[in-house]
Amino acid sequence: SPEADYITDKGYRGSSFYGGTADLAIIRELFKNTIKGAKALGIDNDYQQQLQSALNRLRPYHIGKRGNLMEWYHDWEDQDWHHRHQSHLLGLYPFHQISVNKTPELAAAATKTLEIKGDNSTGWSTGWRINLWARLHRADKAYQIYRKLLTYVSPEVYKDSKHRSGGTYPNLFDAHPPFQIDGNFGGTAGVCEMLMQCDGETMHLLPALPKEWPAGEIKGIKARGNYEINLVWNNGKVSKASITSKNAGNLTVKYNGKLKTFSFKAGETKLIK
Incomplete structure (x- = not known):
């Protein structure tokens, strides 16, 4: 940076x-x-x-x-090891x-980098870190940083340009001097990454599900590779899911400790129970 x-x-x-x-x-x-x-x-x-x-x-x-x-x-050496970038x-x-599975040593090094930096950062950087922790399958940290992003901040606080701890204004704008929508986009992207990750070839359902969300449902989430997913989970596990592929091809899905490969026709929907 x-x-x-x-x-x-x-x-x-x-x-x-x-x-x-x-x-x-x-x-x-x-x-x-x-x-x-x-x-x-x-x-x-x-x-x-x-x-x-x-x-x-x-x-x-x-x-x-x-x-x-x-x-x-x-x-x-870094001039500031805790820098927001x-x-x-x-x-x-x-x-x-x-990735945790394909390059575990590098994933561990990325984890160490985030640990050294600490959790305090600006709004947009906080949004990014939710996604980084989710990719590391650290549901606890992803959720912690997500909650930090949603911390209420009065607009009066940011009249002091030295304030840099992020949060959310009453109108749900990401708190940052000046306002940057990156934090809002990063937060919503982070929720998606906690619930589903896909590189176009392999899809992982609930890769970083926090214990605070033991049951839930999400509809219409999009995935790399032109997929659309509806997902229901209970007790921290997938109970039902549907995956629609807009293109023909194969996709490997990881869920509930299982690994299964599906072959799609264009527009076809596969069900997972």
Whole structure:
């Protein structure tokens, strides 16, 4: 992040450097999606190979001496370890480059990063952290941060521009000087991530369900891959669900400790009981 400075071993303080983790995460996502799109269209074979070659040469994620996910090319000190920005966690959310199941060591490093930063942050950053904790399958933390996002804040509090603890105004706007709708969008996205996660190939139902929500129902939730889900749960487990796919293809669904693969026709609905 350009607002979160590093300090080199020689004491130099800076905010940009080659090989930043956030930059590489974005490049990695761009290359992968471009290759996937070209394959689906059956075009640009040579260009696909060029991108794949470049993708293979990108610097991988690294874990720092604190057990955290490194933000910079070198394992430098942060000027503020509790800074509200977590740009280097893009690979965890919204991307799917880091996950509890596929990259457990990196997921643990992302967890350590969030633990070091602490829970206090601005509104938009708080909204993002709900999603990050949900991706780490930490229902307890996701719910805790969600409740923090909904903490009542009087508009009078934010007349002091130094106030940076987030919350929600009486009109349900995210509290931040000035107002930023990112916190509202992040909060609703976080609820969805607690109830369902999907990377387009595998869908996980109730991956980070907090104990405070033992039973509930959600309808019309959308998932990556052009899916629509209706979901009912009781006693912390899926009791009924329907998944409609707008496209033909296969989807693996994880629920109640089970793993099942469904084959869809375009417009078909599958039921889970």
